[in-house]
Amino acid sequence: MPRLWPPAVLFAMIGLAGLALPLVQFKANRIVPGEGVGLAALPHGPWVMLGLGAALVLACPDRWPAVARLASAVAGLIAATLMLGMAASHLPPAGNSLARVAPASGFWLLVLAFGLMVADAVNRLRPSLALRWVMLAGAVALAAGILASGLLDGVSVMREYATRRDLFGREAQAHLALAFGSLGLALLAGIPLGIAIFQVRRWRGPVLGVLNILQTIPSLALFGMMIPVLGWVAATVPGATQAGVSGIGTFPALVALFLYSLLPVVSNTLAGLSGVPAPTREAAVGLGMTRAQVMAQVLLPLALPVLLAAVRIVLVQNIGLAVIAGLIGGGGFGTFVFQGLGQTAMDLVLLGALPTIALALVAGIALDLLVQGTRRGAA
Amino acid sequence: MIRRILPALAGLALLAFLISPGSFAPLFQPFTRNNAPAIYTQTSLLSLTLSHLAIVALAVAASTVAGLVLAILVTRGAGREFLPxxxxxxxxxxxxxxxxxxxxxxxxxxxxxxxxxxALFLYGLLPVFENALAGLSNQPAPVAEAARAMGLTPRQRLWQIDLPLALPLLLAGMRLTAVISLGTATIGSTVAARTLGEVIIAGLLSSNTAFVLQGGLVVGILAVLIHHAFQAAEVRARRRMGLD
Structure with a gap:
């Protein structure tokens, strides 16, 4: 009996459960509950099932190199996805445009099993920073390629996408504008504020206290309160409307996200600046640098990794929170999520939720790599 | 001193508001338009608050137990291979x-x-697990050696040394989880859960700022109070362990 790699046994259990459960839901239309269809009922299904099962079970012994594990996990992910697309084009009778084929528990468990296998293999591979970037780019390119190939066009989520292609593009732009715009504003305001409380110690308590309290206001309420507050500002402060202040649309959501982003930016600026060793500062002063030069050429560059860590926190948080903008008419992927919840059309919910998750995931991983890069550069 | 009085005052104000919301109507009246009601009366605010707190407490308790058990499993024996x-x-x-x-x-x-x-359980699992893991795995080497020298069995070591030492960090994880859950639970009202989000959403739908404000205030004060209580417990736990 060969030695087993325990995580692989867990993945195999999850994956085999996925193979046993229905791969897709076949529904007469987009609202009604459907019936599950297993992998075995599809053309070539039994063979694919055998292959996936073998890949899961054979991965259990501990003797495989990480590269082989990675390759088999990626192949498993691709196979599960292609079978989903195949089921969607094969199951509905010809000419029936109402029937929907949605991914079901079996598909999600397979994705989970092979996704965990990818994460485990990458962990064991210990790739260099450059290689990690290549892997991330490869994963994004692969996903984009499969989506663009049209192989998944029959799947319910893609059908929802097809009927609102233009709207999706606009909401995606709005979502990105909300997440990145609020991040930019928070950096513009938060870094100077962080520098200010670094230099004036007695402002620290009050500033961080207020920002902490802002953070405890539930997002739903903060978004909601921005509407009347900004509407009042736009109506009473001269010139505010011309400057773009408005109580409706995207603006209130942008301000709410900005307020949530301030605490991480300000507190990390402070932590990064405070973390610079005193001898380094003194050496810079001894070289005859002015206060401003010390800040710009010594302190801020050394605080960069901690600042980037704040950018990661804020960006991931805002990509998620921007969904709530959909509730107050601020646009973004949340529009689809809440519309879908309202119509109990889960395919529409997925159309909003999946891109949000993908965006947060890619942004999180990319910024982690960036932080690691600057850490190494600073050390 | 003021750090103790302010939360106590906020708590009392919250209690008074929940028991007799009607008497606070004049405070919220300026935020309404066209003679809309100033206080949400569809459901009693007290029962919504209790239901909100019950959901959060249940989720936090479940994620604490699951997160702690997982953290214990991956820091000893065969489970170690799951750690990365x-x-x-x-x-x-x-x-x-x-x-x-x-x-x-x-x-x-x-x-x-x-x-x-x-959703609250799954999302709350992560901070608890992360902190429990940090608490269980970053223990000073002399402590581990002393435990072995005293002849403690692994089980005794877990209960008498590792868990008490990890308690402050675990409490910090629970605090994060509780505060996040409290805010996220309001969004649960969009899928028909009985939480204070109901008040906020009613306000959004009828453009009644007073509703949005009272829902947000109740959740905000609850979050500040819970944050405060956990922090006090953390300080006490650290003192008892002689970490401060």
Whole structure:
């Protein structure tokens, strides 16, 4: 009996459960509950099932190199996805445009099993920073390629996408504008504020206290309160409307996200600046640098990794929170999520939720790599 | 001193508001338009608050037990081989937006309190697990050696040394989880869970700022109070362990 790699046994259990459960839901239309269809009922299904099962079970012994594990996990992910697309084009009778084929528990468990296998293999591979970037780019390119190939066009989520292609593009732009715009504003305001409380110690308590309290206001309420507050500002402060202040649309959501982003930016600026060793500062002063030069050429560059860590926190948080903008008419992927919840059309919910998750995931991983890069550069 | 008085005052004000919301109507009247009601009366605010707190407490308790058990499993014996993977999953899991998790739980569990509980549980698992892991794995080497020298069995060591030492960090994880859950639970009302989000959403739908404000204030004060209580417990736990 060969030695087993325990995580692989867990993945195999999850994956085999996925193979046993229905791969897709076949529904007469987009609202009604459907019936599950297993992998075995599809053309070539039994063979694919055998292959996936073998890949899961054979991965259990501990003797495989990480590269082989990675390759088999990626192949498993691709196979599960292609079978989903195949089921969607094969199951509905010809000419029936109402029937929907949605991914079901079996598909999600397979994705989970092979996704965990990818994460485990990458962990064991210990790739260099450059290689990690290549892997991330490869994963994004692969996903984009499969989506663009049209192989998944029959799947319910893609059908929802097809009927609102233009709207999706606009909401995606709005979502990105909300997440990145609020991040930019928070950096513009938060870094100077962080520098200010670094230099004036007695402002620290009050500033961080207020920002902490802002953070405890539930997002739903903060978004909601921005509407009347900004509407009042736009109506009473001269010139505010011309400057773009408005109580409706995207603006209130942008301000709410900005307020949530301030605490991480300000507190990390402070932590990064405070973390610079005193001898380094003194050496810079001894070289005859002015206060401003010390800040710009010594302190801020050394605080960069901690600042980037704040950018990661804020960006991931805002990509998620921007969904709530959909509730107050601020646009973004949340529009689809809440519309879908309202119509109990889960395919529409997925159309909003999946891109949000993908965006947060890619942004999180990319910024982690960036932080690691600057850490190494600073050390 | 003021750090103790302010939360106490906020708590008293909250209690008074929940017991007799009607007497606070004049405070909220300026935020309404066209003679709209100033206080949400569809459901009693007290029962919504209790239901909100119950959902959060249940979710936090469940994620604490599960997170702690998982952290214990991956820091000893054969479980150690899961440790790198568990760290990766925790890091990746925390990038999942809570709203998306909530929305994705609906097709599996249907509308109501169920999906909210599951989303809060899953999302709360991560901070607790991360902190419990940090508490259990970063213990000073002399402590481990002393425990072995005293002849403690692994089980005794877990209960008498490792867990008490990890308690302050575990409490910090629970605090994070509780505060996040409290805010996220309001979004649960979009999938028909009985939480204070109901008041906020009613306000959004009827453009009644007073409703939005009172829902937000109640949740905000609760969050500040809970944050405060956990922090006090953390300080006490650290003192008892002689960490301060």
């Amino acid at each position: 993977l568990a760290r990766t999953v925790t890091a990746v899991g925390q990038t999942f937006p809570p709203v998306a998790v909530l929305a994705l739980a609906v097709p599996v569990l249907g509308f109501g309190t169920g999906p909210t509980l599951v």
